[in-house]
Amino acid sequence: MSYRGAMNARVRSEERRAEIVRAALEVIAERGYRGASLAAVAERVGLTQQGLLHYFPTKDALLVAVLEERDQWDAVPDTRWRVDLLASLVEYNAMRPGIIQTFSALLGESVTEGHPARQYFTERYTQVRASMAAVLRTEYGERLPNGLTPERTAPLLVAVMDGLQYQWLLDPQSVDMPGAFRDFLRLLGEDPHREDPDREDPD
């Protein structure tokens, strides 16, 4: 019984932490990391700022948890991915403006000096570029239809995804993010009607 009680307590504590991280994602989306106060995060989960510090001893510790959370729901693509899965990912992103806003704001801040997320983003982009190159290699081999190598194309693929996000966040009415991304894939030499082999020929 005491074992079980301890388990429940731990589970409840984990749930609380997850709740706090979700709230932090929201507040960062609204105000950036530097602008996000612990008190504002705490308020959303019905805690005081000091109550929150029981779960995350410092603001930076909370940020670390936020970045770890990202690594979970936004896994780095691997070689099993096909290029058209990337298009689906962008479509999926277009349905979650909040989370895109969080990490676009964080990415922007991270280039400033001494930002606690800087190292995270630097390492993540190295990783993502490598993954994208692998995906492109799986799909096209050593040379893409346009003559570039996977390694040289990967930074462009990543740049388009990020850059479109900013334009779309600022003006969702004017920017069709998924459509533009598919246009980019077409530039890579992808035949837009080859994406789903099971599909009937469109008219």
Add this chain to the structure above:
Amino acid sequence: MSYRGAMNARVRSEERRAEIVRAALEVIAERGYRGASLAAVAERVGLTQQGLLHYFPTKDALLVAVLEERDQWDAVPDTRWRVDLLASLVEYNAMRPGIIQTFSALLGESVTEGHPARQYFTERYTQVRASMAAVLRTEYGERLPNGLTPERTAPLLVAVMDGLQYQWLLDPQSVDMPGAFRDFLRLLGEDPHREDPDREDPD
């Protein structure tokens, strides 16, 4: 004489303001806008925070001046531009990491709620997409070598420029920003050896 004296005073005041704006650009690059304190800006020009407020009555007023400054040195491309001039612009940018960092940080922050630069960036991107479309139309006509229209390609061009900047700022050693941008132009159908008609055929 009094007229002349007044003139000199005004000129000196304008110089002071310009000095302050330059300092603000630096501090924003280092800490973002929200993280930039008026006192830090003032210190760089040998003023107190209150002395600075004599020239810019509020922090937002200073930001407005910073954004106006940008519009001057980073004019929106017009139809007289050729695509390879864009490549030169990216090369030029690669020599000015400070200023790129300032506006990358500002862009990132601007997607958060109620950010004073949000409207500026929204409007500027509308303008820049239109200009880029015009540049592409001048160069390629209604259909680009890859089949897309200028209007559909413009957001991609802008996205690549912005996205590459973030990757490059985070890891300049690993990202060849001008090279990657030229790769992108190649995707558009640009022949990389056609850029300078006066140049001898390379081997």
Add this chain to the structure above:
DNA sequence: GTCTATAATAAGATAGAC
């Protein structure tokens, strides 16, 4: 586990002397 109290700092802005 969550609170109140509070310390320590820093922010933007105003008032008024010189």
Add this chain to the structure above:
DNA sequence: GTCTATCTTATTATAGAC
């Protein structure tokens, strides 16, 4: 034009009661 002094508000973090 620039300063000192000061107000007001907000921040992160600590100490300790319950």
